[in-house]
Amino acid sequence: MVRSKPAFFASLLIGVTLALSLGLLLVIPTLADDPAQETERYCLSCHSNPNLYMTLPSGEALLLYVSGETLAGSIHSPLGIECEACHTEIKAYPHPEQPYETLREFSRAYALSCKKCHSVNFEKTQDSIHAQAAEQGHLNAPVCTDCHGAHDVHPPDMPRSKISETCGNCHAAILNEYAQSIHGKALSEENNADVPVCTDCHGVHNIQDPRTDQFRVNTPELCAGCHANAALMQKYNLRADVYDLYKLSWHGVDVSVYKARWLTIWHDSAVCTDCHGIHNIRKTDDPASSVNPNNLLATCQKCHPGVSQNWTGAWTGHYEVSLERTPFVYYTKIFYSQFTPVVLWISGFYVALQILHATIERVRRSLR
């Protein structure tokens, strides 16, 4: 094969140019050590105007102002995740016509863009009570941005109390109850890392309806997650055997059967929260605690109406059987721990002797 020299150089030149430009294409984005904020700067050239808004068909004003500072302080923007990551349909100016009637419709639609990157958590929210509420037409049920923010997305647990405050934006009365509880106080006063915030018991994205029988029968295990953890309980000078002792109690056995067999059938046997309270759990020696000895009768009467003060003594109170606390059970236990084996051994031994004697006699007679 013969080729002219200039033609060879020409093809070499083309090849080198192609390779270089291809390399440049690959290299340029990774070269940007400072995320360029190109689109952000471009968008903000209009959207940094605090008076920028549009009127939706519902008559509501949709504020179109975005603070550059807010964006800069969020978790996304410094990582180079800019406007177009979420506002995917807007490529240039003028923007395409937006089809939303109301403000809420607008924010619900934009929350869908979280799915692109956070698909696992997004799918979880689709199983939540909030999604169910939305399906039933309660469009105020929260979507991603209601809890996490839109342009001001931050880590949700910095500080930890922020989680409960976020839920409190809608569940204000419950947050107020929680804030008075032993858990809530430890959270707000000492930023305690062990006490449960809302999401520890209710779940994070797949939050379930806590009023179902499934949630109810799982309550003891939920509390046991911390209260049966010996190392954790020791830290606060609390006993870690409360769950095990509960499981032996009348209530606990009953609940375990419902949990094992009848998950969908409502039952009334007491779980932790029935006596200790739900969001307003207090120390047992707190005068306002529902299980404080002074309030215990009223707490029992919620399920056992009309019982007398003595009734509260029937509850062995998550304590091992002891002479000091439960003398009646203590002596009964001592009695049967001796009586049962004595009866079994004596009757078994005596009858065994009789059988042995009769057998030997029979053998003797037959040998005679």
Add this chain to the structure above:
Amino acid sequence: MSLTPEIVKPELHFKRFSKSQRWEHTLLLFCVLVLLLTGLPQKYRTAGWSQYLLSTPERVQMIQQIHHAAALLLTAGAIYHLGKGILQLARRQLPADIFPVWQDFKDAWQMILFLLFLSKDKPKFRKYNFEQKVTYWFIFFGVGILIVTGYILWFPEVVTRLLPGGVIPAAKLAHSSEAIVLAVFIVVWHFYHVHLERLNLSIFTGKLNEEDMQTYHALEYQRLTASQPESPESGGEG
């Protein structure tokens, strides 16, 4: 063809239990059986077999109702038994045969020596031997405990108006422990003595034949035949 009177040896029977006593035993047997069968699944609620039997909350309720009905029947029997005893005591007619006496302890010791081949003499017994007295009194007090604790568990709200709350969990423990002890005792002790050692159906028939009387209740046989040789049917009522 006729039987020759010389060959036919009339079998003598000695009255052992009154009709009322036989019915009391049958009632007790029935109630104990029903109470045990309906009680065990309640005691072992966490066990798989119990949850299989009590497959719905309605079944739990039903088994409790059966348990309560049988308990009422047993209580009626117990009241009748005690009432009859008190009446007989008031009339000074209470038969003394069933009460333990010092001789029973000596008999028991002698029996153990005999069973261990340390003595050749098997003790001779009166109407009730010590084994039968143990059976009666063990069941007497066992059923007593079960009835009392059973009603405490049935009506805890009422009970705690009078008694401290601590009796409720104690009654629960006593009820289920006593039931097991009693059941095992009946199976080991009572079943051996009335089914295996010999088949003794006198509690159902009300009478014992001459041979059994001579073998197992020699002193009673002597007493009956010595004092009233003509009418062996006149056994004691107790």
